[in-house]
Amino acid sequence: MSESNGQSNNPNTDNKYLDMDLLRFTTAGSVDDGKSTLIGRLFYDSKSIFEDQMEAIEKSSKSSGEENVNLALLTDGLKAEREQKITIDVAYRYFATPKRKFIIADTPGHTQYTRNMVTGASTADLAIILVDASKGLLTQSRRHAFISSLLRIPHLVVAVNKMDLVGYDEKVFNEIVGEFRSFAKKLNVSDITYIPISALKGDNVVEKSDNTDWYNGSTLLHHLETVKVDASDNIVDFRFPVQYVIRPNQNFRGFSGRVASGHVRPGDEVTVLPSGLSSKVKRIVTRDEDLDIAYPGDSITLTIEDEIDTSRGDMIVRKNNVPAVSNEFEAYICWMNEKDMELNKQYVLQHTTRTVQVFMEDLLYRMNVDSLTREDATKLGLNEIGRVKLKTSQPIFYDPYQVNQKTGSFIIIDPATNVTIGAGMIRAGSTESKSSKDTSEAGIKDKKTRQKSPNVVWEPWNIPRELREKRNGHKAQLLWFTGISGAGKSTIAKELERKLWEEGKQTVLLDGDQVRHGLNGDLGFSPADRTENIRRVGEVARLFFEHGNIVLCTFVSPYTEDREAAKQLFPEGDFKEIHITCDPKTAQERDPKGLYKKAQEGEITGLTGYDADYEVSEDPALTIDTDSISVDEAVEEILKLIQE
Amino acid sequence: MSEKRSHSHLKELEDEGIYVMREVAAQFERPVLLFSGGKDSIVMFHLALKAFHPGKVPFPLMHIDTGHNFPETIEFRDKLVEKYGVELIVGSVQKSIDEGKVEEETGPDASRNALQTTTLLDTLKEYQVDAALGGGRRDEEKARAKERFFSHRDVFGQWDPKNQRPELWNLFNGRKNPGENFRVFPLSNWTEMDVWQYIAQEDIDIPELYFAHERKVFNRRGVWLADTDYVNRMEEEELETKTVRFRTIGDATCTGAVLSDASNMEEIIQEVASARQTERGNRHDDKRSETAMEDRKRQGYF
Numbered sequence: 001m002s003e004s005n006g007q008s009n010n011p012n013t014d015n016k017y018l019d020m021d022l023l024r025f026t027t028a029g030s031v032d033d034g035k036s037t038l039i040g041r042l043f044y045d046s047k048s049i050f051e052d053q054m055e056a057i058e059k060s061s062k063s064s065g066e067e068n069v070n071l072a073l074l075t076d077g078l079k080a081e082r083e084q085k086i087t088i089d090v091a092y093r094y095f096a097t098p099k100r101k102f103i104i105a106d107t108p109g110h111t112q113y114t115r116n117m118v119t120g121a122s123t124a125d126l127a128i129i130l131v132d133a134s135k136g137l138l139t140q141s142r143r144h145a146f147i148s149s150l151l152r153i154p155h156l157v158v159a160v161n162k163m164d165l166v167g168y169d170e171k172v173f174n175e176i177v178g179e180f181r182s183f184a185k186k187l188n189v190s191d192i193t194y195i196p197i198s199a200l201k202g203d204n205v206v207e208k209s210d211n212t213d214w215y216n217g218s219t220l221l222h223h224l225e226t227v228k229v230d231a232s233d234n235i236v237d238f239r240f241p242v243q244y245v246i247r248p249n250q251n252f253r254g255f256s257g258r259v260a261s262g263h264v265r266p267g268d269e270v271t272v273l274p275s276g277l278s279s280k281v282k283r284i285v286t287r288d289e290d291l292d293i294a295y296p297g298d299s300i301t302l303t304i305e306d307e308i309d310t311s312r313g314d315m316i317v318r319k320n321n322v323p324a325v326s327n328e329f330e331a332y333i334c335w336m337n338e339k340d341m342e343l344n345k346q347y348v349l350q351h352t353t354r355t356v357q358v359f360m361e362d363l364l365y366r367m368n369v370d371s372l373t374r375e376d377a378t379k380l381g382l383n384e385i386g387r388v389k390l391k392t393s394q395p396i397f398y399d400p401y402q403v404n405q406k407t408g409s410f411i412i413i414d415p416a417t418n419v420t421i422g423a424g425m426i427r428a429g430s431t432e433s434k435s436s437k438d439t440s441e442a443g444i445k446d447k448k449t450r451q452k453s454p455n456v457v458w459e460p461w462n463i464p465r466e467l468r469e470k471r472n473g474h475k476a477q478l479l480w481f482t483g484i485s486g487a488g489k490s491t492i493a494k495e496l497e498r499k500l501w502e503e504g505k506q507t508v509l510l511d512g513d514q515v516r517h518g519l520n521g522d523l524g525f526s527p528a529d530r531t532e533n534i535r536r537v538g539e540v541a542r543l544f545f546e547h548g549n550i551v552l553c554t555f556v557s558p559y560t561e562d563r564e565a566a567k568q569l570f571p572e573g574d575f576k577e578i579h580i581t582c583d584p585k586t587a588q589e590r591d592p593k594g595l596y597k598k599a600q601e602g603e604i605t606g607l608t609g610y611d612a613d614y615e616v617s618e619d620p621a622l623t624i625d626t627d628s629i630s631v632d633e634a635v636e637e638i639l640k641l642i643q644e
Numbered sequence: 645m646s647e648k649r650s651h652s653h654l655k656e657l658e659d660e661g662i663y664v665m666r667e668v669a670a671q672f673e674r675p676v677l678l679f680s681g682g683k684d685s686i687v688m689f690h691l692a693l694k695a696f697h698p699g700k701v702p703f704p705l706m707h708i709d710t711g712h713n714f715p716e717t718i719e720f721r722d723k724l725v726e727k728y729g730v731e732l733i734v735g736s737v738q739k740s741i742d743e744g745k746v747e748e749e750t751g752p753d754a755s756r757n758a759l760q761t762t763t764l765l766d767t768l769k770e771y772q773v774d775a776a777l778g779g780g781r782r783d784e785e786k787a788r789a790k791e792r793f794f795s796h797r798d799v800f801g802q803w804d805p806k807n808q809r810p811e812l813w814n815l816f817n818g819r820k821n822p823g824e825n826f827r828v829f830p831l832s833n834w835t836e837m838d839v840w841q842y843i844a845q846e847d848i849d850i851p852e853l854y855f856a857h858e859r860k861v862f863n864r865r866g867v868w869l870a871d872t873d874y875v876n877r878m879e880e881e882e883l884e885t886k887t888v889r890f891r892t893i894g895d896a897t898c899t900g901a902v903l904s905d906a907s908n909m910e911e912i913i914q915e916v917a918s919a920r921q922t923e924r925g926n927r928h929d930d931k932r933s934e935t936a937m938e939d940r941k942r943q944g945y946f
Binding site (some may be wrong): 348459 | 652653656657658659660663666667669670693694696697698699700745783786789790800809810811813814815817819820821822832833835837838882
C-alpha cells in the first residue's frame, strides 16, 4: 500500500500516527558474512552495551583464546551456539537511539534454518542483507532477498560488508551493487539501499568512514533511524478479526481484537462475517476512554448497535468493503518441518483468529530459491517453498498477502504433534495452470491484485452496439489470433484488416508489441504478467467491440485459461479464436523479431515455442497451419468464417 | 485522540501486550498471571485490566513466594489484590521445603531462587494451569532473548531452546497435549526503559522499594545486599546505612540494591537511561555460571 493511497482515502489521519518511532528489522546473510558482528557493532558504537555485558564478553572471548573481543558473543546466547560459534535460533535484540527504538530479529544464515529467516522476516519492516565484499554476491544473499520479497518486507538494505578486506575499493562495491540490482529486477522490492561497511572496523555503521570518501550516502544507523516505516500499513480496508468477547453483564457485549487493517469510527456501517449480517458501530471502547477512530494495530473493543451473534474467529468489516470469503485458495507455503508436506492429509490452519482443518489439494510447483526457477514437485521438504492449492473445512476471510499481511498470512499446524510446520502467504485470487513454466522472472512478480471496486456501478453504453452495427452496415466481431512467435499471426491479421478496410468495414488491430509499449508497459513475461497482459487486452478489445468494430487481436497468449477469460467478456459465439500454427522449426527460421536467435544465445528465457509451452485450445473456431497454406488462402478462410 | 499517540512505540507495545493477553484468555482453559510484586508483573496486571475492560481480568494471579520477600512487596501485593478483587494463588517455597520436596541451600550465598522452580511446577500442576503469563522480557538476558511469546513446556515443565515453535506474524499457536503447558510473555518486546516509561506514562503504583530510601546494607563482591533475616552476613561484611533503591525486586537474598538518589519517576528514568550496568547485573543468581539462566529455564524456571 503506498502512502499516498492511504492518505487520500483518509484525510483525517492523525499526523502523530504517522510519526512512528519503532522499527522492526531483520538481518540476513551467509554464514560468516558477519551478522552477529554487525549487531555487536551497532550496539557497541551506539553505546548500547552495558559494562557488565562487555565484561562478560571480554571474559568469554579470552577464555576461548580469541585475540580481540568478539562482539558476536553479545548475540549468540545459547550454549550450543557458543560451542559451534554459529547462530542457531532467531533471537530478538533491542536498542534505541534518541530518534527511534529498534527491535532486531537476529536470524541464522545457515541453509538448514531458512524457516528461521522466514520467522524473523514475518514481522520486519526492513531487512539488512549482508554481502561479503571479498566473496561477492552468493546464493544465500539472493535467497534471503527472495524471501524478503516474498514476505513483502518494504525496505531492503544491502550492506556490503568487509570492505576493509578489499581495500575499500569503490569498484568492488559498484560491481556488487550492479549485480544485485539486475537480480533485484526480478523481485518485488521497491526500496533498496546499498551501503559499503565494515562491521569489524566500524566503517559506515554508526560513524561515517574516512576510508570510503567516494560514498555519499547515509551510514547504516542513520538510514535505520530515518527510513519511513509507516507506509506498509493498509489503512483503507477495515478488517477486524474478533479475538475475544467481553460480556461482564447483560448491558455490555463487546468484541475485542486488534485492528488488522483500515480504520473504524462509531457510526460506521459494518458487516459481520460469516453471518453477513450488518449493523453500525456503537462505541470503540478502551479502559482509558472511548475512541473516535481506531487504526491498524490498535487493541480495542467494539460494541455494535444490533444484537448479532458474533464470536472468536468471526471478522467485522466495512459493509461495502469485504474480503474474499472462500474455502479454496492458493498460497506460497514455506515448509518448516522435517516431515514432508503431504497432499490430501489433514492439517490445521490458523488464520487471523480462526482455526480450521485444511487439506493441501495440489502442489503447483516448488520454488528453487537458489536459481529462482520453478520445479515440478510432488512434496515439500524442510525449508522448501512452493505454491499450493488449499481447501479448508470452513471458509476463511482473506485478502491477498500483498494487499494485507494480517489477513493474507497463516500457519499450518500438525494435529498430531501440535507443532507449527508451515507458513503461508495467500496469493491473489486467480489460478494458474500447472504446466505454465516461465523461468525469465521466476514468477516472483505476482499479478497486480485485481482490486475490487465495490462502489462502481455499471453504466450502460450510451449508444448501444446494435445501433452502431446498423449504421456501420456490419456486425461487430472479435477475432483472436493466437500461436507461437513466427507462426504468422500478424502477417495474416494485417492482410485481413486491409481487405476489410477496403470493403469499408470499421476495424481495429491490437498487436502485442504495441500494447506492451504503452498500456502494458509495466508488465513482464512471467506467467502472472502474461495473464494480466491478456486480461487488459481483453477489456480493451471489448470496448472497441462494443463500439461496433471488427477487432483483430494478435497475441501469443499461451495459456488456455487466459484466452478463456477473455472469451467470457463477449457475447456467446462472438469471440472467435484463430489458432495460427506451424512447425516450430519453421517459426525459428522465420524468426521475424529475432527472438529465437536471442533465446538460442541465452539472452532471453521463457520464449513460448522455444523453452516455454504453448497450450493449444481444444476447440478453436479455426486452425490455420501456415506450413501448408498461403497468407491469401488463410485470409479467405477467415473471411468465410466471419460471414457465416 | 488520546495524547498517548505521541509515544507510539509504547502504544504499539501496549497493543501487542493486550493482544497476547487476549489470545491467552481465548486459547487456554486455566491461565494464570505469575505475579511477584515486581514492576514487570505490575505492568502485566495493568495490561490485563486494559485487555478485559469493562470485564474483570479472567484469570487469577499466582505468586511463588520464596518466604524471603521484602515485606514491602507482600504488602503491595495484598493491597492490589484487595483493590481489584482478583483471586490470588500463593505457592510457598517454605511449604516445599517442609514437605521435603526441596532442600534449602546452605552457605553464605544460600538462596531460595533455584528452589522456586519446584514450587512453581508443583503449583501449576495443582491448579492444572495450562498457560502461565510471565513478565519476562527478551532484553533481560541472553537466554531470554531466545524466548517465544508462546513458549511451549513439556509435561515436565521443561523448555527446549532447540525445539521451539517458529512464531510468525502475530499468529500464536497455543495447541498442546494434556499435561503440557505454556509460558506466555506479553512483555517480550519491552525493554527495562519501556517498562519505566510506561509506568510513568500510565501513572502506575509501584512498591516504595523502587524509590531511593535509606537502608542498612552490606557489600558482597560489588553487590549491595539488604540486611535481612534471610541473608547470612559474614563477619567481614560490614553493615552500612546507604541511600539505595532496587532496580529489580526478587528474593531478598539475591537482589542487590543500587546506590541512588532517584526518588521519583523522572529521576529513575534519568538513571536508567544513563545506567552502565544491566538490570540483572546485580542479581547473584545470574552470576553463578555463563548459562545460569538457560540452565534454570531448561528445568522450568520462569
